Amino acid sequence: MDLVRISRTQYQLLLFLCYWFPVSLQRVETPPVEYAHSIRLDGDIILGGLFPVHSRGERGVPCGELKKEKGIHRLEAMLFAIDLINKDPELLPNVTLGARILDTCSRDTYALEQSLTFVQALIERDGSDVRCANGDQPIFAKPDKIVGVIGAAASSVSIMVANILRLFKIPQISYASTAPELSDNTRYDFFSRVVPPDSYQAQAMLDIVTAMGWNYVSTLASEGNYGESGVEAFVQISREMGGVCIAQSLKIPREPRPGEFDKIIRRLLETPNARAIIMFANEDDIRRVLDAAKRSNQTGHFLWVGSDSWGSKISPVIQQERVAEGAITILPKRATVEAFDRYFRSRSLSNNRRNVWFAEFWEENFGCKLGMHGKRPGSLKKCTGSAGTPVVFNQKGDAPGRYDIFQYQITNKSTAEYKVIGQWTNKLHLNVDAMRWRTGDPTLPASVCSVPCQMGERKKIVKGVPCCWHCERCEGYHFQASEFSCELCPYEQHPDRNRTGCIPIPIIKLEWHSAWAGIPVFIAVLGILATSFVVVTFVRYNDTPIVRASGREMSYVLLTGIFLCYAITFLMIATPSLAICSFRRVFLGLGMCFSYAALLTKTNRIHRIFEQGKKSVAAPRFISPASQLIITFSLISVQLLGVFVWFAVDPPHTVVDYGEQRTSNPEKARGVLKCDISDLSLICSLGYSILLMVTCTVYAIKTRGVPETFNEAKPIGFTMYTTCIIWLAFIPIFFGTAQSAERMYIQTTTLTISLSLSASVSLGMLYMPKVYVIIFHPEQNVPKRKRSFKAIVTAATMSGKLVQKGSDRPNGEVKTELCESMETNTSSTKTTYVSYSNHAI
Numbered sequence: 086m087d088l089v090r091i092s093r094t095q096y097q098l099l100l101f102l103c104y105w106f107p108v109s110l111q112r113v114e115t116p117p118v119e120y121a122h123s124i125r126l127d128g129d130i131i132l133g134g135l136f137p138v139h140s141r142g143e144r145g146v147p148c149g150e151l152k153k154e155k156g157i158h159r160l161e162a163m164l165f166a167i168d169l170i171n172k173d174p175e176l177l178p179n180v181t182l183g184a185r186i187l188d189t190c191s192r193d194t195y196a197l198e199q200s201l202t203f204v205q206a207l208i209e210r211d212g213s214d215v216r217c218a219n220g221d222q223p224i225f226a227k228p229d230k231i232v233g234v235i236g237a238a239a240s241s242v243s244i245m246v247a248n249i250l251r252l253f254k255i256p257q258i259s260y261a262s263t264a265p266e267l268s269d270n271t272r273y274d275f276f277s278r279v280v281p282p283d284s285y286q287a288q289a290m291l292d293i294v295t296a297m298g299w300n301y302v303s304t305l306a307s308e309g310n311y312g313e314s315g316v317e318a319f320v321q322i323s324r325e326m327g328g329v330c331i332a333q334s335l336k337i338p339r340e341p342r343p344g345e346f347d348k349i350i351r352r353l354l355e356t357p358n359a360r361a362i363i364m365f366a367n368e369d370d371i372r373r374v375l376d377a378a379k380r381s382n383q384t385g386h387f388l389w390v391g392s393d394s395w396g397s398k399i400s401p402v403i404q405q406e407r408v409a410e411g412a413i414t415i416l417p418k419r420a421t422v423e424a425f426d427r428y429f430r431s432r433s434l435s436n437n438r439r440n441v442w443f444a445e446f447w448e449e450n451f452g453c454k455l456g457m458h459g460k461r462p463g464s465l466k467k468c469t470g471s472a473g474t475p476v477v478f479n480q481k482g483d484a485p486g487r488y489d490i491f492q493y494q495i496t497n498k499s500t501a502e503y504k505v506i507g508q509w510t511n512k513l514h515l516n517v518d519a520m521r522w523r524t525g526d527p528t529l530p531a532s533v534c535s536v537p538c539q540m541g542e543r544k545k546i547v548k549g550v551p552c553c554w555h556c557e558r559c560e561g562y563h564f565q566a567s568e569f570s571c572e573l574c575p576y577e578q579h580p581d582r583n584r585t586g587c588i589p590i591p592i593i594k595l596e597w598h599s600a601w602a603g604i605p606v607f608i609a610v611l612g613i614l615a616t617s618f619v620v621v622t623f624v625r626y627n628d629t630p631i632v633r634a635s636g637r638e639m640s641y642v643l644l645t646g647i648f649l650c651y652a653i654t655f656l657m658i659a660t661p662s663l664a665i666c667s668f669r670r671v672f673l674g675l676g677m678c679f680s681y682a683a684l685l686t687k688t689n690r691i692h693r694i695f696e697q698g699k700k701s702v703a704a705p706r707f708i709s710p711a712s713q714l715i716i717t718f719s720l721i722s723v724q725l726l727g728v729f730v731w732f733a734v735d736p737p738h739t740v741v742d743y744g745e746q747r748t749s750n751p752e753k754a755r756g757v758l759k760c761d762i763s764d765l766s767l768i769c770s771l772g773y774s775i776l777l778m779v780t781c782t783v784y785a786i787k788t789r790g791v792p793e794t795f796n797e798a799k800p801i802g803f804t805m806y807t808t809c810i811i812w813l814a815f816i817p818i819f820f821g822t823a824q825s826a827e828r829m830y831i832q833t834t835t836l837t838i839s840l841s842l843s844a845s846v847s848l849g850m851l852y853m854p855k856v857y858v859i860i861f862h863p864e865q866n867v868p869k870r871k872r873s874f875k876a877i878v879t880a881a882t883m884s885g886k887l888v889q890k891g892s893d894r895p896n897g898e899v900k901t902e903l904c905e906s907m908e909t910n911t912s913s914t915k916t917t918y919v920s921y922s923n924h925a926i
Contacts, residue, residue, distance in 0.1 A: 123202070124160075124441055126167065128183020131229045133203045133255075135196060135236025135246065136160045138188040138442050140369045144340055148190035154398050155238055155368065157446045158429070159260065160186060163235060164439065165428055185229055188442070189237050191367065193245040193309070196237060200246045206230040207253045231255060239367065240264030240283075240311035243276070251275045263393060264314040268481040277482035279471075280417045283311075283365070283392070285486025287318035289415055290363060290390055292513035293490065294329055299361045299388070299532035300552045303333040303353055305374065307366040312337070315365030315392055330534065330552030332359035337370045346377035353387070361388040361532035368394055371401040379408040385523050388532055393417055397491050397503040406501040409493050411522045411530075414503070418487040420471060486511065494521045541584025543571050559584045562751050577743055579751035592741055592756040595658050601830035602658045605837035609654035612841050612848070616648045619852045626859050631866045635855060638710045639683050642717055643847065646679025650844035654837040666737040666760035670770070671728055673762075675721075676840065677774035680847055681781050682720035686713050688784035688801055695788070724773050731770075737761065745828050757829050764820070775812060781805050804850045808843050815839040 124134075138156040139148040151157070167182045185203070189196035205228040215223050233256045237243045243262035250257050251274060259267070259278040267273050268282050294302060304319060306312030316334060323329040333356055335349055353362065364371060371391065378387060389412035395401055396416035402409040437443045479485065490507035507515035522530055534553035538544055543565055544554040559571035564580040564587055566572035574580055574587035581588045595602050623640060626632050632640075653672050659665050690713065693705045706712075738761050746755040762770075785802035815835060822831045858865050 123188070123199075124164075124184065124186040124439060125229070126164075126182075126184040126439065128167075128171075128181040130180060131183040131185055131231050132167070133200070133231040133234035133236070134160070134163050134184055134186035135189050135200065135234060135238075135242065136163075136186060137191040137238050137242075139190045141191040141339075141367075147192060147195045148188070149369075151442065151445050151449055152191070152368075152400070153446065153450060154400060155261075156188075157440075157442065159238070160440065160442075161429055161432065162425065165425060183229075185231060189239070189242050191239060191242075191369065193239070193241040196242040197245045197249065200234070200249060202228070203231040203234055203255060204249065204253045207255075233258065235260065237262065239309070240267065240314065241309035243267060243278075244273075244310050247273050247276045261393075262311070264310040265318050266310055266314050268483055270481055279484050280393070281486035281488075282481075282483050283315040284318045284322075286392055286415060286488065287315060287322050289486065289488050289490075289509040289513065290319060290392070291322050291326065291329060292509065293390060293413060293415075293515065294361060294363070295326075296513060296515050296517070297361070297388075297529065297532070300329050301332055301356075301359045301532055301534035302329060302361040302363055302390075303335065303356060303359045304331060304363045305335050305337065305349070305353075305366060306364075307337045307370045308339045311367070311394070312365040316363070319363055319365070327551075330550055332356040332534070337366055337374075341370075341373075346373045347380065349374065350377045350381045350383065354381075354383070357386075358534050359532060360386060360530065361390055363390050364395065365392045366394060368398055368401045371395050372403075372405075375401065375405045375408050379405050384408045385410070388530055389413070391415070393488075402493060402501070406493075406495060410495050410501070411520075412493040413506075414491045414493065415488050415509070416491065417484075418489055418508070490515065492520055538568075541565050541580070543567075544569050561749070562754075574751075577741070577756065579754045582752075590743055590754050590756045592758050593746075594660055594758045595830060595833055597658060599830070601834045605654045605834055605841065606658065608838060608841045608845075609651045612651035612844055613648065615848060616644060616651060616844075619848065619856055620644050620648075622856050622859060626866070629859065629866050630868050631855050631859055636687070636710065636713070638714050639687060639717065640852075642714070643680055643683040643851070646676050646681075646683065647844040647848050649676030649679060650840045652676070653840055657833050657837050661739045661758050661760045663737060663739070666739060666762070667732075669760055669762065670731060670737055671725075673767075674724055674728075674770040674774045677771065677843065678721050678724040678777065680844065681774055681777035682717045684801055684805070684847070685720065685777050685781040685784065686717045688781055688788060689716075691788045692784050720777065727769070727773065731766065735761075735766075759829065778805065778808060778812070782809055800850045800854075804847050807846045807850075811839055811842050811846070 136156050136159055137152050138160060140150050140152050141147075142149040163184065163186065167184055170176055171181055187196075187199040187202065189199065207230070217223055234246070234250060235258055237246060237259060238261040240262040241264075243257070243259045244264065244267065247257055247267070254275060257276045259276070259280070261280055262278055263280055263283040263286060265282045265284045267276055267278065268284075294300075304316045306316040313336070320331055320334065323331065333352060335352055337349065338345065353359075364374070366374065371394070375389075378384070384407050387408075389395075389409065391412055391414040393414075393416050395412070395414045397414065402412075432440075432443065434444055434447055440446075486509065488509040489505055490509060490513075491503040492506045493501065494504050495501045504519065506517075506519045507513065517529070518527075520529075521527060534547075534550065535544075535555070538554070538556035541564070542556040542558050545557050546569070547553040547555070557571075559565050559580065562574050562579055563571040564574055564584045577590055578587035579590050580586070597603075597606070620641070623632050623637070623644070627637065649672055653669075653676055656665060656669050656672060690708050694708065696705075739758060740761045741756040741758055743754070743756045745757045746753075748754055781801075782805040785805045788802070818835045819832050822828055822835075
């Protein structure tokens with residue numbers, strides 16, 4: 086067969102064996118030819134191998150300390166896989182595999198120099214101009230022809246080497262390079278790998294961060310393709326999916342200066358809320374970052390999320406277990422086979438001469454226990470892939486994304502170990518309950534820029550940083566409509582206690598048991614009882630001189646108005662309804678209208694009598710009881726007409742006033758159930774009655790000169806003066822409290838008490854003295870001598886010579902009202918007092 090044209094599938098299979106099947110069978114070895122920096126095994130087909138046997142050296146030195154896991158372990162896995170394949174009579178019959186394995190020293194430029202060995206056989210050498218000392222043509226040693234290369238580990242090294250190998254069409258299969266850039270078949274058409282690209286890994290790490298509830302993280306990458314591409318993939322996916330913000334993106338230089346890692350820790354601490362650190366860094370940089378965090382006394386602060394370069398390795402965390410505690414790492418799924426553990430433990434300086442670096446490894450690890458991974462029970466099966474795992478590649482030559490999720494935990498026995506806490510295969514499966522933080526603490530730490538807002542608060546996003554916000558309380562009558570906005574509740578509603586919605590504003594009314602209602606009701610009840618007592622007394626003594634002289638008809642009209650003034654209190658406090666609102670409109674001003682219409686008629690009559698008496702001896706017109714009733718009810722009818730027009734223009738109805746008690750504290754807001762009577766309507770309703778009251782007061786002032794003995798002029802005057810004072814006090818109290826939260830209570834109480842006080846003044850000054858005489862001094866309730874009209878005129882003008890004989894009225898009542906106390910020829914030792922006639926002054 087053509088040894089150079091070995092199939093790609095065979096190479097991929099070999100790669101799986103070298104990486105996924107680290108088992109070995111002991112065999113008798115023939116010591117190979119040793120090279121200073123390489124391993125060479127003879128064979129029909131020579132495979133190249135690139136492994137980071139040593140770490141990157143310090144400045145000016147290409148190679149540093151020995152790398153056990155990434156270097157020696159993987160190198161021995163390739164040697165073991167070659168042994169296994171060569172011993173299998175079915176896999177490659179009559180073909181022996183050989184190898185040329187180089188050390189990359191974890192440095193891309195150094196690896197490029199070393200990998201030139203792989204293409205030497207394909208480069209033709211021109212020796213025509215070269216001669217030996219004796220003049221003969223030189224004889225060049227024929228280099229090994231490499232048909233394929235396994236490696237490298239670091240993506241930066243694989244990219245560098247791939248650019249050379251593709252020129253010579255040498256296939257390359259990597260066992261650990263995960264940079265997404267290597268999936269580009271147009272640039273790396275001879276490259277393939279058995280690990281998934283970092284795009285899968287970045288997605289898995291983002292899913293982990295999201296599952297942890299961490300939305301504010303920093304990234305840390307080693308300079309180079311692996312670190313920078315991995316972080317770039319993480320940032321890109323986080324932007325596309327949203328929900329995770331990058332606080333800082335820091336880079337570790339290829340050749341870090343002294344103090345560089347301490348500087349990185351200080352930079353990370355500039356955003357202390359971003360505790361989660363997404364790391365795409367090589368294990369050397371990881372170890373030095375942890376060491377710097379330890380020196381800065383930041384043990385327990387950072388929440389490390391490491392990529393597969395950290396995985397489950399011991400070297401990055403050795404002697405700094407505390408600072409690495411809780412770290413979440415990711416590693417492509419792999420199988421553990423007992424045969425490789427037995428093989429590796431059996432290696433010694435005597436039986437492993439082919440590995441030129443094994444002596445160095447032996448010196449550094451003498452007495453250490455290898456085989457740190459768990460063992461899978463069961464007998465060893467013949468290799469068919471990755472320890473039984475199907476070999477699958479996508480169209481880009483990448484393996485599917487299958488990862489194990491680890492957490493570095495310190496147990497109660499102070500033993501540190503990596504514990505599997507989940508898997509990722511296109512979807513995250515995480516066992517959060519198995520996670521531990523800070524030596525057994527199961528509490529999930531936070532890595533957020535801003536804490537979640539409480540209920541009733543909206544997020545005010547910081548410009549340019551969607552994961553950082555300020556929480557603002559939805560104030561006033563606003564509620565939290567969404568995560569980022571507050572909206573105003575409808576007018577009849579207010580926010581609930583949590584401000585997450587709106588609820589109806591409670592509706593209130595003036596309750597009977599309230600103190601605001603109790604006082605007016607008490608006054609009204611007393612007033613109604615007193616008025617009823619007066620009415621009963623007048624009815625019982627209806628034909629007595631005092632009652633007859635008071636003007637019985639007008640007295641009953643006035644007492645009706647007084648009763649209505651007291652009764653309106655109950656309508657003003659009753660629960661508003663259509664009927665109640667209708668009655669309020671009718672009776673609100675009607676009681677005052679009855680009272681002051683009657684008093685106005687009386688004062689007007691007195692005024693006309695004395696004014697007429699100054700001009701002639703003829704009595705004025707319309708002073709009879711019937712005329713007085715007609716005048717009074719004519720004045721009352723104007724009030725009723727206005728009320729009926731009000732009914733027609735604006736029918737009565739109830740309304741809930743939400744503005745009256747719309748306080749600054751929404752929880753105290755109340756809707757007031759009330760009749761739809763505006764302040765203007767109230768003024769109009771009471772305005773006519775107040776007009777009658779003012780007019781009556783004017784007449785009372787005009788008749789103030791009537792002698793004391795002349796009937797009710799003086800009591801009516803005092804009544805009207807007092808009433809005016811009451812209503813002058815009412816106006817500022819009523820309208821001055823329009824903006825008060827207690828408006829409904831104050832205005833209702835003020836109005837009802839003012840009406841009751843007005844009625845009480847009229848009742849007390851005009852009728853209580855008469856009732857007192859009727860009940861307690863009946864001897865004074867007797868007919869008096871008639872008085873001539875001349876005496877009346879003389880008393881009014883103090884200079885009249887009018888004489889008129891008294892005559893009886895048609896209704897049988899005396900025409901004159903006073904005794905002839907003014908006559909000079911009369912000398913009486915008895916006291917003269919008023920006789921209350923219906924047309925008395």
